[in-house]
Amino acid sequence: xxxxxxxxxxxxxxxxxxxxxxxxxxxxxxxxxxxxxxxxxxxxxxxxxxxxxxxxxxxxxxxxxxxxxxxxxxxxxxxxxxxxxxxxxxxxxxxxxxxxxxxxxxxxxxxxxxxxxxxxxxxxxxxxxxxxxxxxxxxxxxxxxxxxxxxxxxxxxxxxxxxxxxxxxxxxxxxxxxxxxxxxxxxxxxxxxxxxxxxxxxxxxxxxxxxxxxxxxxxxxxxxxxxxxxxxxxxxxxxxxxxxxxxxxxxxxxxxxxxxxxxxxxxxxxxxxxxxxxxxxxxxxxxxxxxxxxxxxxxxxxxxxxxxxxxxxxxxxxxxxxxxxxxxxxxxxxxxxxxxxxxxxxxxxxxx
Amino acid sequence: xxxxxxxxxxxxxxxxxxxxxxxxxxxxxxxxxxxxxxxxxxxxxxxxxxxxxxxxxxxxxxxxxxxxxxxxxxxxxxxxxxxxxxxxxxxxxxxxxxxxxxxxxxxxxxxxxxxxxxxxxxxxxxxxxxxxxxxxxxxxxxxxxxxxxxxxxxxxxxxxxxxxxxxxxxxxxxxxxxxxxxxxxxxxxxxxxxxxxxxxxxxxxxxxxxxxxxxxxxxxxxxxxxxxxxxxxxxxxxxxxxxxxxxxxxxxxxxxxxxxxxxxxxxxxxxxxxxxxxxxxxxxxxxxxxxxxxxxxxxxxxxxxxxxxxxxxxxxxxxxxxxxxxxxxxxxxxxxxxxxxxxxxxxxxxxxxxxxxxxxxxxxxxxxxxxxxxxxxxxxxxxxxxxxxxxxxxxxxxxxxxxxxxxxxxxxxxxxxxxxxxxxxxxxxxxxxxxxxxxxxxxxxxxxxxxxxxxxxxxxxxxxxxxxxxxxxxxxxxxxxxxxxxxxxxxxxxxxxxxxxxxxxxxxxxxxx
Numbered sequence: 002x003x004x005x006x007x008x009x010x011x012x013x014x015x016x017x018x019x020x021x022x023x024x025x026x027x028x029x030x031x032x033x034x035x036x037x038x039x040x041x042x043x044x045x046x047x048x049x050x051x052x053x054x055x056x057x058x059x060x061x062x063x064x065x066x067x068x069x070x071x072x073x074x075x076x077x078x079x080x081x082x083x084x085x086x087x088x089x090x091x092x093x094x095x096x097x098x099x100x101x102x103x104x105x106x107x108x109x110x111x112x113x114x115x116x117x118x119x120x121x122x123x124x125x126x127x128x129x130x131x132x133x134x135x136x137x138x139x140x141x142x143x144x145x146x147x148x149x150x151x152x153x154x155x156x157x158x159x160x161x162x163x164x165x166x167x168x169x170x171x172x173x174x175x176x177x178x179x180x181x182x183x184x185x186x187x188x189x190x191x192x193x194x195x196x197x198x199x200x201x202x203x204x205x206x207x208x209x210x211x212x213x214x215x216x217x218x219x220x221x222x223x224x225x226x227x228x229x230x231x232x233x234x235x236x237x238x239x240x241x242x243x244x245x246x247x248x249x250x251x252x253x254x255x256x257x258x259x260x261x262x263x264x265x266x267x268x269x270x271x272x273x274x275x276x277x278x279x280x281x282x283x284x285x286x287x288x289x290x291x292x293x294x295x296x297x298x299x300x301x302x303x304x305x306x307x308x309x310x311x312x313x314x315x316x317x318x319x320x321x322x323x324x325x326x327x328x329x330x331x332x333x334x335x336x337x338x339x340x341x342x343x344x345x346x347x348x349x350x351x352x353x
Numbered sequence: 354x355x356x357x358x359x360x361x362x363x364x365x366x367x368x369x370x371x372x373x374x375x376x377x378x379x380x381x382x383x384x385x386x387x388x389x390x391x392x393x394x395x396x397x398x399x400x401x402x403x404x405x406x407x408x409x410x411x412x413x414x415x416x417x418x419x420x421x422x423x424x425x426x427x428x429x430x431x432x433x434x435x436x437x438x439x440x441x442x443x444x445x446x447x448x449x450x451x452x453x454x455x456x457x458x459x460x461x462x463x464x465x466x467x468x469x470x471x472x473x474x475x476x477x478x479x480x481x482x483x484x485x486x487x488x489x490x491x492x493x494x495x496x497x498x499x500x501x502x503x504x505x506x507x508x509x510x511x512x513x514x515x516x517x518x519x520x521x522x523x524x525x526x527x528x529x530x531x532x533x534x535x536x537x538x539x540x541x542x543x544x545x546x547x548x549x550x551x552x553x554x555x556x557x558x559x560x561x562x563x564x565x566x567x568x569x570x571x572x573x574x575x576x577x578x579x580x581x582x583x584x585x586x587x588x589x590x591x592x593x594x595x596x597x598x599x600x601x602x603x604x605x606x607x608x609x610x611x612x613x614x615x616x617x618x619x620x621x622x623x624x625x626x627x628x629x630x631x632x633x634x635x636x637x638x639x640x641x642x643x644x645x646x647x648x649x650x651x652x653x654x655x656x657x658x659x660x661x662x663x664x665x666x667x668x669x670x671x672x673x674x675x676x677x678x679x680x681x682x683x684x685x686x687x688x689x690x691x692x693x694x695x696x697x698x699x700x701x702x703x704x705x706x707x708x709x710x711x712x713x714x715x716x717x718x719x720x721x722x723x724x725x726x727x728x729x730x731x732x733x734x735x736x737x738x739x740x741x742x743x744x745x746x747x748x749x750x751x752x753x754x755x756x757x758x759x760x761x762x763x764x765x766x767x768x769x770x771x772x773x774x775x776x777x778x779x780x781x782x783x784x785x786x787x788x789x790x791x792x793x794x795x796x797x798x799x800x801x802x803x804x805x806x807x808x809x810x811x812x813x814x815x816x817x818x819x820x821x822x823x824x825x826x827x828x829x830x831x832x833x834x835x836x837x838x839x840x841x842x843x844x845x846x847x848x849x850x851x852x853x854x855x856x857x858x859x860x861x862x863x864x865x866x
Contacts, residue, residue, distance in 0.1 A: 051619055051728035052757075074625060095567065106567065108575050109544050116819075124819035128811070130724045131537075132756040133793035134530045134579050135800055135811055136838070137820045138543070141575025150571060162625035185486065189508070191599035193664045214625075215675075216667035223665070263565035265487045289566055290487070315569040328569035334559030338827070339570055345822040 003058070003154040007117035009037055010152060015351040017119075019148035021060060021090030024083040028094060028317050029147070030327050031353040039089050042154060045069055047129070053160040054112065054129055059089025059153045075160045078104030082249040089153045095145035098249045099196040099211070102286045104161060107144045113157030114140035116150075119347040123154065131159045142342065149353060150346040164195065164213025168221040169241040172208045172228030177201075177273035183208045183231035184269055188288035190227055192220055198248050199269060199292070201276045201283040208233065208287060209244060251284035252317075257297035259318035262308055264290040271311075279304050293317075386425045386468065389446040393428045393470070396438035401476070403427040412471050415456040415463040416517070417803055424451070424465035431476045433550060433558065433588040440586065441556030443470050449832040452586045454495060454525030457517040459720060460801025462529060462581045462837055472586065474524050480504050481589070489547065489564045490592045494524025498531075501592060509594045512539035515797070516705060527587050530579030532797035534630040534704075537755030538663075539595075541797075543578040548591030551577065554584075554828040564591055576823060581799050582834035584827035598663035601629070602673040603691040605700045606680040607654035611635050611750060614656040615730040617683045618754045621660065622727070624679070626672050628755060629663040637714065637749040638707045638762070645710035648703035654686060658754065659704055661697075707751045708762070714747060715764030717773070719780040722798040723787035727757040736786040737761055744779040746772075758796035759787065785810055800838045808840040821845070 010017065018033035020026070021040070039060035046056040050073045057066055063077070064084045070076050080098035081091055090096075092107045092114075104110065113127030116139070126139035143153055172183045180199065187197055187210050196211035208228065212220040221237050228235045238244055253259060262285075264272060272292055276283040280299050285292030296304050301323050308314040309329050316325050331339070343350070386404075393402045403409060404426050413421040425448075430436045443450045450470040453463040465471045478495035483504050490501055490511070498518040501511040514533035515521055521531070526542045527549070548562035561574040568574075577584055608614040614633055621628065634642065634650075634657045643650045650657055660676055662669050680688050691697035711718050725733050734750070741748040749762040761783050765776035784794050784807050794800070794807040808817065817839060824831065825845035836842075 049726060049728065051623065052726040053622065054726070095572075105540070105544055108572050109540065118819065118822075122815050122818065124816045125812070126816065126819065128724075128791075128793045130726055130757055130792050130796075132532060132541070132724050132753070132758050132796040134532075134541075134797060135793050135795050135804070136808065136816070137823050138530075138576055138579055139819060139823060141543075141572040142823065144572050144575070145567075145569065146571040162627065165625065188488070189485075189596055191596050191665060193598075193668060214668050215671040216665070219667040220665055223667075261567070263567050265564055267486050288488075291567055313565060313568055331568070331570065332560045334557065335561050335568075335570070335573065337557070338553070338559055338561075338573055341826040342571060342573065342823065345826040 003042055003115070003117070003123070006037055006039065006042065006152055006154065007121050007123045010117050010119055011121045013037060015349070016353040017351050018353055019152040021087030022062065022085045024086045025090060025094055025096070025317070027319055028327070033353060037152065039087060039152070042089075046155065048073070049129070050075070054131065054157060055160060056129060056155060056157045057088045058155050060087050062086065063088050063091055070160055071163055074163050076163045077110065077158050078161045079107060079110060080249060082252045088156055092144055092156055093146060093148050093153055098252070099198050099245055099286065101291065102197050102288050103195045108141050110158050111140045111144065111156050112159050114143060114153060115155040116143060116153055118151040119349065119351045127157065129157045149343065151352070164217065165215070166217045167195070167211055167213045167241055168217040169209055169211045169238045169244055170221045170224035170228060170235065171238055171244070172231065172233035172235045173205065174233040175205050177206065177270040177277065179232050180206045180208055180273060181267070181270035183228050183233045184287035185266060186227045186231045187224055188266060190224070192224055196245065197286065197288040199283065199285050199287040200248065200251070201273050204277065206273055209248070211241060211245060248284045251282050251295055252293040254295045254297050254318045257295065257318065257320050258301045258304065258316070258323065260294045260305060260308055261315045261317055262292045262294060263313045264292060266290050268312070275307055279307065386448065389442055389448055389470070390426055392442040393426060393439060396442060397428055397430045397435045401429040401431070412453065412456070412465060412473065415453070415458045415461060417459050417461045417801070420461045420464050420802055422465045422467050424471040425468035427471045427473055429473045429476050433552070436472065436552050436586055436588050437556055437558055439470070439472055440552050440554065443832065444555050444830070447832070449835045451834045452524070452528070452582050454522030454528075455497070455517070455520045457521045458525060458529060458799065458801065459722070460795070460799040460803045462799050462801035462834070463525070464802050466835060474522065477588070484564065485509065487564055488594050490594055492523050492590050492592065494522060494527070494587050494590060496523050497521065498523060498526055501594070505594045508597060510597050511545065511592060511594050513542045513545060516708070523590050523592070524587055527578050527590055528580065528582045529797070529799040532758070534632060534753060537631060537753065538627050538629050543575060545593045546574065546578050546590060547593050549574055549577060549587050550589035552586045552588055554830065554833040562591065581801060581838050583824060583838055585833055598629070598665075600666045600669050601661060601663040601697070602669055603659070603661040603697045603700055604677065604680070604688055605650070606658045606660070606685040606688045607651055608656045608658065608683070608685055610655040611734055612731045613683065614658045615727070615754065617658060617680060619727065620679050620683065621676055622755065624675060626662070626675060628660050630659065630661040631753070631755040632659040632704050633657065633752050633754040634704060634707060635750040637747060638751045639703070641710040641713045641749065642703040642707045644713050646702045646706045648699050649689070650703050651687070657703070659700060704751070711749060711762050711764065714749065715766055717765050717767045719763040719765070719776050721759065721761045721763070721780050721783055722795045723759050723761070723784050723792055724796040725757045725759060725787050725790045725792035727754070729790040730757070733759070733786055733790050737783055740779050740782050740786070744775050746776055746779055748779070748783070753796070756796070757792065781807070802837055805838060805840045817843070
């Protein structure tokens with residue numbers, strides 16, 4: 002099956018788009034003449050329980066893989082919003098969710114990859130073990146590449162133990178400054194959060210810290226004390242799945258705008274101020290400075306402009322009619338290098 | 354060409370264009386660096402350019418002493434601008450260069466190119482920014498690994514901790530994607546680099562990332578980390594640091610055999626515990642280390658297992674009790690729990706001394722760095738025993754048990770005729786056994802010159818071709834650390850397809866290749 006896709010790549014009418022479940026087509030740029038789907042590549046090739054690794058074909062829905070891992074008390078620590086998304090699509094778009102804070106993103110969890118290049122060449126890099134420095138780490142190059150360097154056929158990933166129990170500490174405030182202080186206190190604490198998130202919606206915000214493991218509750222209580230000292234209203238939520246599901250959901254807008262901002266931790270009050278003033282929702286990883294601002298209705302272009310004046314901001318979901326660059330302005334040197342890489346991997350520029 | 358062409362004094366003299374295709378070409382007369390040396394002196398000051406044989410000899414090897422090549426000149430730049438000037442001069446002259454940090458690498462990754470330029474980054478050791486609020490540190494490449502943790506103490510630390518951390522540099526760590534004892538839980542260098550300033554092999558200056566994470570586009574930063582100096586020179590590095598764990602608990606348990614200890618490792622990991630470090634030594638390495646450190650390891654033990662948990666107090670205590678009972682249930686001969694920081698250090702002393710202590714077993718050894726899926730441990734150790742008997746050599750095993758990174762030490766006496774070759778052959782078959790078990794030829798030391806001959810065990814011709822595409826995108830003339838990583842030289846060739854003029858090119862900012 003993987004061979005079929007590889008063989009089809011050089012034959013298809015250019016420009017060619019490689020797609021998975023199609024849950025993020027709004028993020029794509031340019032109209033393809035042909036679409037190649039990874040749908041047929043839906044085998045969970047290996048789940049090496051004792052080694053905490055797995056090999057997945059690109060078209061495997063992430064949710065299906067997670068179900069299988071959970072049966073053994075394990076997880077792939079990637080939890081982006083849409084449940085129908087394939088692992089290949091998640092990796093190609095570098096999508097992520099709240100677990101990014103503790104476990105890293107696709108770049109940190111993918112340990113090996115098999116790809117088909119534009120000319121049909123099938124090549125792999127990395128391996129199936131979690132520690133490996135042999136050869137170039139081409140897998141990382143394909144993370145966030147949107148299929149423009151080749152089609153991801155198969156990924157090897159490292160897994161983590163599924164925490165037996167979770168508990169969250171939540172601190173609420175309407176003051177961006179207080180929320181910023183609370184977030185810094187937690188990100189600098191000697192606690193092991195599985196998630197440290199921020200939320201802003203309808204004039205009020207919250208800092209959310211999630212703990213998992215043998216002592217989730219005592220750790221959440223320690224976090225609650227720190228939140229209280231930072232001057233925000235606090236509570237402990239033990240049945241916390243819905244809380245974190247809401248964080249994931251806020252990273253999408255079916256008809257509106259979602260901008261992903263790469264900022265610093267200390268920028269949080271300023272970002273919350275922008276969300277407040279422009280009526281946007283914000284969900285983000287407070288300890289990483291990575292935020293998703295969502296605006297269903299309103300001045301979409303104005304929000305993009307305000308964010309890009311200050312940070313690197315990628316436009317993901319996009320309302321009809323809004324014409325903006327997806328990635329914004331990159332460092333000219335980085336752009337040059339990205340172009341040189343593109344020229345080597347897809348010299349005829351067939352893939353979009 | 355096989356992997357052994359680079360031995361003392363016989364390095365390839367690569368000049369213009371791609372690596373040599375023929376032996377004849379490789380053996381032509383040394384290049385005259387004269388005019389280039391003048392340029393280098395102008396770039397960094399005459400006192401920072403070495404050309405005398407006795408000075409050059411200092412740089413002929415890195416931490417892997419089996420290989421030695423004398424460079425044509427050694428240059429010590431002090432700033433990004435000076436590195437850029439040096440690389441530009443090399444580019445114009447068509448002379449290959451090799452960047453070097455502390456030279457503590459174990460794969461010959463910083464082995465000079467004969468008559469090439471060696472760029473030592475030892476003067477660039479400034480810590481440029483310590484931003485504790487944002488948990489970032491910005492350093493020059495010559496800063497040592499330990500200096501980063503020291504700069505952010507006492508509340509934070511920099512997790513990757515190769516055993517050479519007192520001397521090894523962050524620039525070298527970036528090139529090799531260094532790990533260490535704590536990477537099973539904390540990850541590797543690549544998980545901590547958020548930004549890089551690079552001088553590309555043509556002298557172009559590029560910035561990738563910064564303090565922020567997840568810049569849009571392909572992860573070029575991730576592709577650079579671990580590229581072993583073949584894609585350019587990192588001149589500034591942005592690092593993520595993390596809070597120091599609230600508590601650390603350490604024990605060493607002794608078992609009848611490595612296989613028995615390996616089952617304990619599996620038991621610990623499958624019960625959902627992620628130890629900060631989990632290290633194993635076999636009887637031979639215990640005996641060597643004990644004779645060296647007197648750490649109190651019983652010399653008749655079949656295996657020693659060091660387990661360290663760190664994290665929040667509440668979590669750590671519960672989990673540590675679990676680890677103790679897993680060891681007991683598995684029939685540990687004895688368990689020693691560190692009751693103080695001093696006792697913890699004693700436990701670690703033996704593990705950290707294992708390599709150095711090998712001198713007590715044999716005058717020389719080959720260290721391998723293969724990785725296996727942890728569940729295949731018993732099978733692979735059996736195969737290593739078999740090979741040791743077959744080759745009549747002693748093989749000690751010291752390894753990072755959590756991630757299956759073995760460091761088999763093949764002991765030999767180089768003064769016995771043919772023994773070094775026998776040891777090398779045995780080491781090669783050990784590597785093959787690990788790859789056959791689904792592993793890797795190197796977990797943290799890098800490919801360098803030493804393991805490039807094993808690359809075809811892991812990667813097909815098509816895989817290597819894909820690697821070469823990345824290499825050519827960064828370094829079409831292949832002048833940055835040539836002769837490393839790839840098993841055989843490959844050409845870059847022109848970029849096929851329609852010529853597309855780049856905007857930067859039009860603006861006169863960039864030159865096309």
